[in-house]
Amino acid sequence: MGVNWVQHLLKPLHGVFGDPVDFRPAGGAAYTISGIFDRAYTQDVDPMEDGSTINTTSPVLGVLDSDFLLPPKKGDRVFIGLVSGEQVNTLFTISDIQPDSHGGSKLILNRVKS
Template identity: 40%
Template sequence: MPVNWDAEVIGPLMGVFGEPVTYTSLSGATFQISGVYDKAFFAVNVETGSLVSTSQPTLGVQLSQFQSNVPPQQGDQLLIIGTGEQWEVREVHIDGRGGARLMLNVLGQTDV
């Protein structure tokens, strides 16, 4: 019997680890979702060969929380309610199981 990832895995995980997010699509639609917000640290090798630590903010989302005609896309904006942080979606990585990881940038930032 196949696993219903959305109902049996992603939904319960969002219920435990998700936090409230106000999401605004490029089309102007604004709605509430839950997402797993993270600021993972990683090292960047600069031209000098030195490693510099930085963070990559991401938001794990359940795609069924989005209207079918308003999927997450580059340029969408969101507000993490608990921290007041505002972000713009830089990349959308769909996992094929009903979820996606949104790679985030500071509003108006065009580089990575």
């Protein structure tokens, strides 16, 4: 029998570390989901001709796939108000979705300039 990752791992993690996040799908009504926000995620970009590497950082939101009415898409937005009691009050757009194959996904975010 396989492990129910959502029940035994992801939901308890979101219960402890998750914060309410305002999900704003393109062309749809906003609703609240649970998310675990990390301010920066480092990703290596293609190596340069001289062998050096360029990397970039992006904020990331860990989510439960079951929280969504429809799967999130690139271009959807999330508004993150509070993270562990600290004000973030920032609107982000989803630039990439990385499913974890266990019922959760990592949303790679870009800050929306005001």
